[in-house]
Amino acid sequence: MNQIKQFFLFGLVIFLFNLSPISISNVHAADGEKAGQNFSPLGVESPAADLWRAVRQRNPEGGENLVGRSQVKGPNASTLINVGGQEWRNWRNSKLIPYSMYALGGMLLVIVLFRLIRGKIKIKAGRSGKKIKRFTNFQRFVHWTVAILFVILGITGVILTLGRYGLLPLIGKEAFGFIAYYGKLLHNYLGPVFSVMLVVMLFTFIKGNMFNWTDIKWFLKGGGLFGGHASAGRYNGGEKAWYWIAMLAGIVVVISGLILNFPQLIPILNLSSEQFQQAQFLHAVGSIGLFVVSFGHIYMGTFAMEGAFEAMRTGECDSNWAKEHHDIWYEELQRDGSLTMNDTASNPSSNETAQTA
Amino acid sequence: MAANVKFYCDSERCIECNACVTACKNENEVPWGINRRRVVTVKDGEPGERSLSVACMHCTDAPCAAVCPVDCFYTTDNGIVLHDKDICIGCGYCSYACPFGAPQFPTSGAFSSRGKMDKCTFCAGGPEETGSVDEYKKYGANRLAEGKLPLCAEMCATKALLAGDANTVSDIYRKRVISRSMSTLASSGAIQQNGFNPDFSGKVTK
Numbered sequence: 001m002n003q004i005k006q007f008f009l010f011g012l013v014i015f016l017f018n019l020s021p022i023s024i025s026n027v028h029a030a031d032g033e034k035a036g037q038n039f040s041p042l043g044v045e046s047p048a049a050d051l052w053r054a055v056r057q058r059n060p061e062g063g064e065n066l067v068g069r070s071q072v073k074g075p076n077a078s079t080l081i082n083v084g085g086q087e088w089r090n091w092r093n094s095k096l097i098p099y100s101m102y103a104l105g106g107m108l109l110v111i112v113l114f115r116l117i118r119g120k121i122k123i124k125a126g127r128s129g130k131k132i133k134r135f136t137n138f139q140r141f142v143h144w145t146v147a148i149l150f151v152i153l154g155i156t157g158v159i160l161t162l163g164r165y166g167l168l169p170l171i172g173k174e175a176f177g178f179i180a181y182y183g184k185l186l187h188n189y190l191g192p193v194f195s196v197m198l199v200v201m202l203f204t205f206i207k208g209n210m211f212n213w214t215d216i217k218w219f220l221k222g223g224g225l226f227g228g229h230a231s232a233g234r235y236n237g238g239e240k241a242w243y244w245i246a247m248l249a250g251i252v253v254v255i256s257g258l259i260l261n262f263p264q265l266i267p268i269l270n271l272s273s274e275q276f277q278q279a280q281f282l283h284a285v286g287s288i289g290l291f292v293v294s295f296g297h298i299y300m301g302t303f304a305m306e307g308a309f310e311a312m313r314t315g316e317c318d319s320n321w322a323k324e325h326h327d328i329w330y331e332e333l334q335r336d337g338s339l340t341m342n343d344t345a346s347n348p349s350s351n352e353t354a355q356t357a
Numbered sequence: 358m359a360a361n362v363k364f365y366c367d368s369e370r371c372i373e374c375n376a377c378v379t380a381c382k383n384e385n386e387v388p389w390g391i392n393r394r395r396v397v398t399v400k401d402g403e404p405g406e407r408s409l410s411v412a413c414m415h416c417t418d419a420p421c422a423a424v425c426p427v428d429c430f431y432t433t434d435n436g437i438v439l440h441d442k443d444i445c446i447g448c449g450y451c452s453y454a455c456p457f458g459a460p461q462f463p464t465s466g467a468f469s470s471r472g473k474m475d476k477c478t479f480c481a482g483g484p485e486e487t488g489s490v491d492e493y494k495k496y497g498a499n500r501l502a503e504g505k506l507p508l509c510a511e512m513c514a515t516k517a518l519l520a521g522d523a524n525t526v527s528d529i530y531r532k533r534v535i536s537r538s539m540s541t542l543a544s545s546g547a548i549q550q551n552g553f554n555p556d557f558s559g560k561v562t563k
Contacts, residue, residue, distance in 0.1 A: 085454045
């Protein structure tokens with residue numbers, strides 16, 4: 001029975017091949033140019049192949065996936081093939097993961113090299129012992145809230161992005177899954193808090209962070225990083241640049257993060273997976289960039305420079321530190337008379353006595 | 358040599374009855390709002406309308422497994438792509454990468470955030486002990502262990518949805534293609550009822 005079947009099928013195939021030249025001309029003659037679009041070596045249209053070819057391509061008009069209709073209601077239920085998925089996968093696995101490793105590692109290397117070349121940046125005149133109010137309590141509250149949230153979000157984010165290639169092989173899937181699960185929860189719950197605090201920070205620190213001519217001169221002198229003196233106001237060019245990078249990239253990261261965080265919260269938007277891929281792209285690029293730049297800020301604010309960390313920790317800085325790093329701001333304070341209360345540090349003679357004492 | 362199992366949905370046979378969707382939901386007792394399988398109709402109500410039943414296609418080079426941050430996916434000897442819900446963190450990356458929209462997420466978490474991912478298992482259960490209560494609760498039925506094929510395909514009234522060893526499935530489909538071609542040729546190619554015209558002419562509905 002089976003042999004008869006096989007024989008019959010074989011006969012069919014032979015029959016088809018023999019007929020093909022005739023049938024091709026037949027179909028082309030009948031359907032004109034339309035048939036030419038379809039791939040049909042035997043001259044017989046294969047509807048399934050054409051259907052799959054059609055749904056695998058982006059909609060030529062909309063640029064998005066071809067969308068059908070489905071009785072199942074859910075995100076992307078009516079999309080048959082999510083075309084962007086493969087592009088997102090390739091981008092994530094061959095670009096994002098290696099390049100973010102290079103960026104994070106490279107920045108750490110740069111900081112180590114800078115430390116070896118430049119060493120610790122000391123207050124040249126030594127500490128005067130006189131304190132100047134630099135940040136209000138509210139400014140410090142906002143700074144440290146954002147800073148702590150930023151570091152937690154950064155570390156949990158890096159675990160999610162790079163952990164599979166770094167931490168997972170070391171501690172195994174179960175332990176890493178546990179860490180990543182609670183890391184994700186922390187990331188998702190702290191993210192919205194960070195969003196609110198970032199907006200508060202935008203308004204808290206915007207005063208004094210507008211770029212002016214002094215900052216261009218500051219950048220031309222390399223910020224005094226490699227010797228020399230670069231004048232600066234309340235904030236120097238680097239601090240202003242970090243403020244604006246943090247705010248602008250931060251807003252992109254926050255908005256894309258909220259989209260990723262609450263996929264179901266706004267069902268009206270009914271975001272497609274293509275839009276989630278774009279949100280994830282912006283979120284990853286923006287936050288890796290922020291994290292890399294933040295290394296520089298954290299290093300400068302803590303280990304690099306004598307007298308810098310205490311300004312944000314206590315809200316007060318040493319007057320000699322202010323004179324050396326923020327001279328224009330210091331002069332302004334002198335002119336305003338804000339320093340009259342503890343002005344002894346401002347004239348050179350008393351400075352010397354303070355040092356000898 | 359273990360079989361390499363595949364799904365195939367024959368677009369010339371699917372009548373969008375959604376029996377596969379219902380069978381899957383019932384057999385695996387998936388939570389409300391989760392659909393491991395769905396039927397999508399393109400060109401609905403137009404000439405050349407076609408329906409296809411889609412679920413996880415158990416890719417050989419699975420994008421979900423490639424992008425998973427915690428590496429919770431694994432492929433069985435039968436070529437079935439499964440995942441471990443104890444490791445899954447519900448980040449949603451698999452759903453961004455999947456071409457077929459297979460990964461599903463319960464939204465029962467706080468602020469309707471994503472829970473652990475759920476998807477078609479080819480009715481092959483999961484990493485828990487075969488036939489255990491835990492396996493059924495987390496991953497649904499393990500029909501393969503009982504010597505049965507996925508219920509969606511077994512239920513299919515028109516035998517549009519095929520599941521099983523890839524060679525057998527493609528043999529069945531090949532025979533269908535040849536017999537269809539025969540009927541077309543017998544009518545000298547004049548009757549092209551089956552032709553799918555990929556021209557969507559802007560009538561794509563979202």
